[in-house]
Amino acid sequence: MNSTHCESRAIRTELFTTPISSEPIPAAEIDEMIWLEPGLARAFNLAPLRLESVLPVRKALRQAP
Numbered sequence: 894m895n896s897t898h899c900e901s902r903a904i905r906t907e908l909f910t911t912p913i914s915s916e917p918i919p920a921a922e923i924d925e926m927i928w929l930e931p932g933l934a935r936a937f938n939l940a941p942l943r944l945e946s947v948l949p950v951r952k953a954l955r956q957a958p
Contacts, residue, residue, distance in 0.1 A: 904942060908950060 919926045929937065931948045 906942065906946070908947060910951075910954065 917926060931952050934944055934948055
């Protein structure tokens, strides 16, 4: 396989949401946490799965009645 060829692969992922009543704080194996506004996501070095799949789903959930 040469460096210009990229095979498509299916990735299965699960997303979970929960309401929060206070500000989350990093603990245990989580060293750092930031709030990420979807409109600013491209300024960060995020994986394509997060940019192309997770953030759009999260945005749709926030807009749902």
